[in-house]
Amino acid sequence: MEFMKNRWWPPVLIIGVLFAVIIVGCIGDAPRDNPLDPANGIDISGKVLRLVDNQPIKGALVSVQPIHRIAETDVNGEFHIPEVPRGTYSLHCQAEGFAPDSVSLTVNQSTTWDFHLNGLPRLVDVSLTTWHISRVFPIDDDFFVQVNVQADDPDNRNQVQNVWYEIPSLGFADTLTEISLEKEFLGILRAPQAGVDSLDALIGKPFVLYVEDIFGDRTRRDNLFLTRIIKKTPTTVFPLGHTVSVPFTMQWNPVRLPYPFTYTVEVFVDDFIVTRIAEISAIPSDSTRIPFTMNLDPTRQYFWVLYVVDEFGNRSRSKQSPFRVSGSGK
Structure with missing residues (x-):
């Protein structure tokens, strides 16, 4: 101990020791204000719910921009994005079948935000x-x-x-x-x-x-896109101004087209208001007649039309073919 008390310390060494003490002290008290320092991070969490009933939306994506942090909601609609640096961000939410939504958030501590998404028509x-x-x-x-x-x-x-x-x-x-x-x-x-x-x-x-x-x-x-316009129109043969007895057979001239098609027959009652009362569809293209067995009122007037219908639903229709039912009188 006596040796230590009487020993001479070089000035350079003393200055070095003092400088090291000062540096260590500064490091210990240095402010941690680097925005990219994880120790400054906060958590953003919340839920994504349906607007109409607050039910959770699973699989929605929530992102923090512009730092490109992304989370996906779980079965409860919950998301969690950890260690986000303090700052102002745009929080975006999207889910298939729903209108996207976004919000601007300034975060200085852990934050919760819930999205309520509208289902798209x-x-x-x-x-x-x-x-x-x-x-x-x-x-x-x-x-x-x-x-x-x-x-x-x-x-x-x-x-x-x-x-x-x-x-x-x-x-x-x-x-x-x-x-x-x-x-x-x-x-x-x-x-x-x-x-x-x-x-x-x-x-x-x-x-x-x-x-x-x-x-x-x-x-x-x-x-x-429109696929085609059927220029050719079908023509009816019977009944065409005839008086018929039910059942009877509707007849028409054959139609020749270079693409697949079927026929459709529609029957209307023609009073003060025209009303469709029967339809027979998907009649093969090689047919030229179809039986009609529906009971009709002899006191009323009727007409029928014939359509050519292609595989896309495009149509070409005949003129109206009027007829009456026997027993109506003239």
Whole structure:
């Protein structure tokens, strides 16, 4: 001990020891303000739920941008993103069949955020067909496009609000009419409406269909095309102004077309309001007659029509063929 007290310490060594002590002290108290330091990280967690009933959505993806951190929800709709540096971020959420959502968050501590996603409306069934109608009056044949849509919404069918279509190359759009409580929609398009001379000008031009719900969220179906226009019309033979007794046989002239087709027969009662009372479809293309056995009222007037229907649903129709049932008197 006496040796230590009397020993001489070089000034350079003393200065070195003091400097080391100062550095160690500074390191111990240094602020940890590096935003990329995991020790500064926080957790972002929460749930992804259906807007309509708060049920969990499994498999939704939640991402933190711009740092590209992603988590997937579990069976309970829960997600957890650990060790996110403090800061302001965009939190994005998406799930198949739902409208995406996002929120801006400034986080300085562990944060919880729940998303409530709206189910996207759907175009369940879409039919885009051409119709060629031969008629007694007016004598000119009628050509039009018929657009049929069955729409739905995973949250509630009644949330479907609008269905419409566009023909982008023509700058044309039209809204369909709702025709049933089951959210069936119908649209009729004739050539002059679209600014063209005939339906032939629409062949090869893409149609785009949209469905929108009450929240303004929408889905679309692209690249729908008309396939063909059936120019040839079938002609009926019997009954055609005849009085018949049930049962009787409807007859027509054969039709020759270079593609597959079938026939469809429709029967109407013609009172103050024309009402379809019978339909016989999928009649083979080599047929020229079909028996009719439905009981009819002799006091009423009737007519029938014959359609040629191709494999895409395009149609060409005969003129109306009136007939009466025996016992009605004249």
